[in-house]
Amino acid sequence: MKPPTTSPTLDVAAIRRQFPILAREVNGNRLVYLDNGATAQKPQPVIDAMAHYYRELNANIHRGVHHLSQQATHAYEQARETVRAYIHAEQAAEVLFTSGTTAGINLVATCWGRKHLKPGDEIILSTMEHHSNIVPWQLICQQQQSRLKILPITHAGELRLDAFQELLSERTRLVAIAHVSNTLGSVNPVARVIELAHAQGALVLLDGAQAMPHMRVDVQALGVDFYAFSGHKMFAPTGVGVLYGKAALLNDMPPYQGGGEMIERVTFDKTTFAELPHKFEAGTPNIVGGIGLGAAIAWFAQFDAEAVTAHEQDLLAYATAQLSALPRVTILGTAPHKVCVISFLLADAHPFDVGTILDQQGVAVRTGHHCTQPLMDFYNISGTVRASFAIYNHRAEVDALVAAVARAANMLA
Amino acid sequence: MTINQIQDAIIEEFGCFNRWMDKYEYLIDLGKKLPIIEPQYKTEQHLIRGCQSQVWLRAELRNGAVTFTADSDALITKGIIALLVRVLDAQQPMDIAHTELYFIDAIGLQAHLSPTRSNGLLSMVNTLKSIGEKFSKAH
Numbered sequence A: 001m002k003p004p005t006t007s008p009t010l011d012v013a014a015i016r017r018q019f020p021i022l023a024r025e026v027n028g029n030r031l032v033y034l035d036n037g038a039t040a041q042k043p044q045p046v047i048d049a050m051a052h053y054y055r056e057l058n059a060n061i062h063r064g065v066h067h068l069s070q071q072a073t074h075a076y077e078q079a080r081e082t083v084r085a086y087i088h089a090e091q092a093a094e095v096l097f098t099s100g101t102t103a104g105i106n107l108v109a110t111c112w113g114r115k116h117l118k119p120g121d122e123i124i125l126s127t128m129e130h131h132s133n134i135v136p137w138q139l140i141c142q143q144q145q146s147r148l149k150i151l152p153i154t155h156a157g158e159l160r161l162d163a164f165q166e167l168l169s170e171r172t173r174l175v176a177i178a179h180v181s182n183t184l185g186s187v188n189p190v191a192r193v194i195e196l197a198h199a200q201g202a203l204v205l206l207d208g209a210q211a212m213p214h215m216r217v218d219v220q221a222l223g224v225d226f227y228a229f230s231g232h233k234m235f236a237p238t239g240v241g242v243l244y245g246k247a248a249l250l251n252d253m254p255p256y257q258g259g260g261e262m263i264e265r266v267t268f269d270k271t272t273f274a275e276l277p278h279k280f281e282a283g284t285p286n287i288v289g290g291i292g293l294g295a296a297i298a299w300f301a302q303f304d305a306e307a308v309t310a311h312e313q314d315l316l317a318y319a320t321a322q323l324s325a326l327p328r329v330t331i332l333g334t335a336p337h338k339v340c341v342i343s344f345l346l347a348d349a350h351p352f353d354v355g356t357i358l359d360q361q362g363v364a365v366r367t368g369h370h371c372t373q374p375l376m377d378f379y380n381i382s383g384t385v386r387a388s389f390a391i392y393n394h395r396a397e398v399d400a401l402v403a404a405v406a407r408a409a410n411m412l413a
Numbered sequence B: 001m002t003i004n005q006i007q008d009a010i011i012e013e014f015g016c017f018n019r020w021m022d023k024y025e026y027l028i029d030l031g032k033k034l035p036i037i038e039p040q041y042k043t044e045q046h047l048i049r050g051c052q053s054q055v056w057l058r059a060e061l062r063n064g065a066v067t068f069t070a071d072s073d074a075l076i077t078k079g080i081i082a083l084l085v086r087v088l089d090a091q092q093p094m095d096i097a098h099t100e101l102y103f104i105d106a107i108g109l110q111a112h113l114s115p116t117r118s119n120g121l122l123s124m125v126n127t128l129k130s131i132g133e134k135f136s137k138a139h
C-alpha cells in the first residue's frame, strides 16, 4: 500500500524553540530578527556541539598520537565529510575549510590567479557582486595585468545573459558570480552561466554565501569549478567556511599560506607540500568552527528542502505584498526568482533613519550599501533597508516589520 | 551657560519623554530645523565619512570661542548634531577639548556614539575635541 502523498510542511514553532536567542527582548520588544543575510542565529544542537567539543574533545588535530587528539581529528574530519556529502563533492579532499567566503575567494584569486592569469586575460564579474567577490579580483588583475569585465544586470536585478554571451571570449579565463545576491535576493541562473562559460573554456567560481542558507547545492550536478560559502550565514559559528574546488584544479594550484599542517617534508633547501586538503590549510584550523559547521549542516539537512523553500517563498510573497501595500515603499530587486531577501526604500528617507526607528521597535534589519557599492551606483542610491529572512521566521514577524515600517513612515514624513 | 549647564538642561528636557517615539520625533524635528551648513563648505575637506550616514563639520575660532556648523544626510544623526551644537557652540577651545559629554548617555542615545554605529558622530565629536585642542594651543 502506498503512503498518502502529502507534501511535508515545517513546524516553524518547533524550529523557533531550538534558537534560544529568538526568545530575547530588544528595546522592550520581542526580538524580530530579519538580518539573516548578515549572519544567521544558531540552533541549540550547534551550540551544544561546540560546548561538547570544548568540554570533552579539545586537542590539536592531525598531529597527536594521544587519544584526545585522535578523537578531535575524527570529529573535525567527520565534519568535512558531512559538508562533502551535503554539497555532493566527489571527494572530501575537495572540501577546504576556510575562515569564510571572503577567504575562499581570496584563495582562488591568489593561488589560481598567480599561476594562470596572463596580461590581457579577462575575468567576468556581475554588477551585483559583494565587495568580497570584487576586490580580490581587482588585486590579482593589477598584479597580473589582467582585466575585469562587468556583466550587466536588468533593473529588476537579473543577470543579462544576452550581454554575457557577448562578453565571453577566448580571453575570458574565469567567471565569478554570486549564486544569490545578498542585496536583491535574486537567484542567478548559475547552471546556464556555467554552461556558457565552460563552452568558452572559462572556469566558474560561485559565491554561495547567500545560497547555502536557503537551498540545496549539488556541486557535481552544477559542474561548478569553485564554490565558496560561509558557515555563519547557515546557522554555524563565525570564522569558518568552505571552499569547494575540483581536485584537478586544486592540485594544480600553488599553496596559499605556508606553515604547519600543509607540508609533507621541510628542509632549508626544499619543502614538499601535503596532499589536499591540507596543502591549503596551514596552521591550526578553527577546529570547533568546523565541528559547529558539521552540526549546523546536519541540523539543516533534516528538513525537507522543498518544505523549506515553500515556507520561505510564502514569507517572501507575503512580505512583498504587505510592504508594497504601504504608501511610499519601493522594493529593489524584483526578479521572478528570489530568496526571501527584500531591499526597500521609504520615499526619500535615509535608510539609517529607517533602520534606527525599526530597531527601537525590536526589528533588526540591515541598512546601507550591503557591501555592494557598484550595485548602489547602478541604482543611483546610497543604500537600502534590507529585511532578510531564514527558516525560523514566520508571518507574525512580517506583520511586525510592516507595522514598524508604517510607523517609521509617519515619523519621518 | 557652561557646557555642563547646557548638558543638564538637555537631560532635564529629555526627562519629559516617556516613550522612545517622543524622543525620536523630537530628534527628527531638531534635525529638520538645524541650520544647514552653507553649501560652499559641504566639501570633501569638511566631510567625516561614516559607513552609512555622512557628517560635515566646519569649525572656526571667533573672538576666542569656537563656532561650528555641521550637517548630515540622515535626520536622526542631524538631530543629535543639533544637540551637540547646542552644547559646544561658542564655547572656549580649552573647555571643548576637556569636556565629558555625559548627556548623550543620560538621555539614552549612547548607541549613536558607540564605535559600532557607523554614522560618523563619534568621529565628529573626536574631531571637534581635537579642534578645541588645536585652537587652545594656538591661543
Ligand SMILES: Cc1ncc(COP(=O)(O)O)c(C=O)c1O
Pocket (backbone or CB within 6 Å): A037, A038, A099, A100, A101, A102, A103, A130, A132, A133, A178, A180, A181, A182, A207, A209, A210, A230, A371
Ligand atoms: C554574497 C556575499 N558574498 C560574500 C560575503 C562575505 O562573507 P564573509 O564575510 O562571511 O566572508 C557575503 C557576506 O556578507 C555575502 O553576502
